[in-house]
Amino acid sequence: MFKEEYILDLLSGRLTQKGYASIVSSIATMVRRYQWQKSIVVSNNSDLNWSKDDYLELSQQFFEWIISNDKLKYIDKVPYDYLSYYFTQMLVSFVSNRIKEEQQKNGISFQKCKDLVLTICKEDYVVTSHLGQDYxxxxxxxxxxxxxNLDDVIRYMVHYPITEHTKQFKPIVKLAMEDILVSADGYVLIDSIADAVFNLLDQTSFSNIDTESEIGFVYQQDLKYDSEIKEILHGVSSVEARIYLEYIFQDGGQVSLSELSDRYNIPKSTIHNKIDEFKKKIFTTYIPENENDGIAFLKNLANSLDELSK
Structure with missing residues (x-):
C-alpha cells in the first residue's frame, strides 16, 4: 500500500512532491476501498464523493494527528518490511478515532437507523407485501x-441507550426490533418499525464526552497473541525461523537474500518465496487494534521465532 521509501523520507523530513503524491494516492485508495464518508474531514458530511482537495485535507489531518499524538515514537522498532503495514494501521486508527468523534457528537441519525432496520429486515426476516406495503x-x-402504527406498542417499552462509547449501532437496533416485534405480536409495517426503533433510542448522553487517553506502548510477552502466533508458526522449522528473524526482523543487522542463500545453502528464489508466504500469513492471521498493538504483536512474534530458532 504505502511505499516504504516515502515513509522514511517523511520521517526524515525529506519527502519530495513525488513521495507526497504517492502517500496521498494510497490514502485515496483506502478511502475508496472502505467507502469512508467525508465526515472524517468535514463534520456532518456523509457524502461518499471525495474531491482531490478532500484527499489532501485528509492527508494533512492524518499527518498532524501522527505528529501531535507522537505516533512515530516507536517506528524505529518496526522492521523495514512492515513499515507499510504499520503506516496503514496508523491511518486506520486515525479514521476510527474520527468516526468515533462524529458518533460522539451526533449519535445515530434517523436515516442511519432506518437503513439498519431495512438491512436487518432483509437479513433476518421474510418481507410480506400487504395492500402495497411491506411488513x-x-x-x-x-x-x-x-x-x-406502533405508538401504543412502544409506549411503555424500555429505551436503549446510545452513548459516546457505543461502537456498533446495529446490535442495538436489532435488539430493539426484536423486542418491538414480540410486543406487537403480528405483521408489522417496516416503515413504522424504523420510527419506533428511533424513538426508543436514548441519545441524551452526548453532552458529556470523555476524551480517550492514549495508551503508551509497553512490550510484554502477551498471552493474547498466543493462538495467532501458534497458527503463524505452525510448520515453521528452526532454520526458517532464523531466516525470518534475520531478514524480516533484521536480527543481527540487515541481510540480503543472497547472503541468506549462501549461509543456509538454500536457493535464493526459495527463500524469497518462503519470506513472502510468511509475511502474507502474518497479515491474514492477525489484524491489530491499533499501531501500538501491532508493534506488541510483532515483538511477541519475533520473540517466539527466536525461541523456535534455537
Missing amino acids: ILGNDASNDKWIA
Whole structure:
C-alpha cells in the first residue's frame, strides 16, 4: 500500500512532491476501498464523493494527528518490511478515532437507523407485501393481524441507550426490533418499525464526552497473541525461523537474500518465496487494534521465532 521509501523520507523530513503524491494516492485508495464518508474531514458530511482537495485535507489531518499524538515514537522498532503495514494501521486508527468523534457528537441519525432496520429486515426476516406495503412478522408471533402504527406498542417499552462509547449501532437496533416485534405480536409495517426503533433510542448522553487517553506502548510477552502466533508458526522449522528473524526482523543487522542463500545453502528464489508466504500469513492471521498493538504483536512474534530458532 504505502511505499516504504516515502515513509522514511517523511520521517526524515525529506519527502519530495513525488513521495507526497504517492502517500496521498494510497490514502485515496483506502478511502475508496472502505467507502469512508467525508465526515472524517468535514463534520456532518456523509457524502461518499471525495474531491482531490478532500484527499489532501485528509492527508494533512492524518499527518498532524501522527505528529501531535507522537505516533512515530516507536517506528524505529518496526522492521523495514512492515513499515507499510504499520503506516496503514496508523491511518486506520486515525479514521476510527474520527468516526468515533462524529458518533460522539451526533449519535445515530434517523436515516442511519432506518437503513439498519431495512438491512436487518432483509437479513433476518421474510418481507410480506400487504395492500402495497411491506411488513415483517416476528419469529414468535402468534397472531396474523396487520399493524401499521406502533405508538401504543412502544409506549411503555424500555429505551436503549446510545452513548459516546457505543461502537456498533446495529446490535442495538436489532435488539430493539426484536423486542418491538414480540410486543406487537403480528405483521408489522417496516416503515413504522424504523420510527419506533428511533424513538426508543436514548441519545441524551452526548453532552458529556470523555476524551480517550492514549495508551503508551509497553512490550510484554502477551498471552493474547498466543493462538495467532501458534497458527503463524505452525510448520515453521528452526532454520526458517532464523531466516525470518534475520531478514524480516533484521536480527543481527540487515541481510540480503543472497547472503541468506549462501549461509543456509538454500536457493535464493526459495527463500524469497518462503519470506513472502510468511509475511502474507502474518497479515491474514492477525489484524491489530491499533499501531501500538501491532508493534506488541510483532515483538511477541519475533520473540517466539527466536525461541523456535534455537
